[in-house]
Amino acid sequence: MVWAAGRYIDWGVVSISLTNLLVIVGMIVIFVLALVIPFPREHVREHEHEDDS
């Protein structure tokens, strides 16, 4: 069985497989989400106080 080669996106001298492009886009999305989503710090502190009592 011969599998078809992956889909490639060509832009001038740049040639990248669609899969690799999606991985890079996904990493950028995760990077941006890591900057904007608040870290649950207060929740942890409240939990620590509960343990202390």
Place this chain on the structure above:
Amino acid sequence: MSASPEEHDRSWTVAVRNRVSGLVPPGQVLPDQQPAYVASWIYVFGVATLAALVVVVGSGVVLAMGGAAWWHTSSFGHFVNSVHLWSVELFFAAMVIHLWGKFWMAAWRGNRGLTWATGVVSFVASIGAAFTGYLVQSNFDSQWISGEAKDGINSIGIGGFFNVLNPGQMLLWHVTLLPVAVGIITVMHVVLVRRHGVVPPLDDEREEVAR
């Protein structure tokens, strides 16, 4: 006969102990508290990289016990090989996001240049480890990749020392030299992070000059 206090202080055991115990400030080897600015998801990716590296090494050890061709004939070997591959994918994804975060923080500030440099060297060594991994799959994929890679390696003049067409040499580089290099540099990187602390935000007025 016992050594005098002066002789005791000059012993290599004491010298090594003092050197090791002085690598990081007291209480900073495994701190349970961090500055408030560390409470951000962007600070998670360094530890995520370390966690992925543990899985990479662990699955690699299991693959090494089975042998280079084990994963072709065993369903369990195939599973372990997939764990090895995907933990490497996560390792590089987490490391690159960690790199992006540290670059935009200018994380080399505050006498942290060596921390930044060891991170760069660790990244390069990891790429070498990953590329040799492609060459030891013992299939037509690795054969094709090595055939393509040899011209590049020869063009920079190191083909006589690093023969990508030699699967035995590539396998030994992949399972010994490069993991040892990545491991040592990673330990240096983590010790330096603990030594100098996590870099404060660029707009933090309390930024220290140098430690």
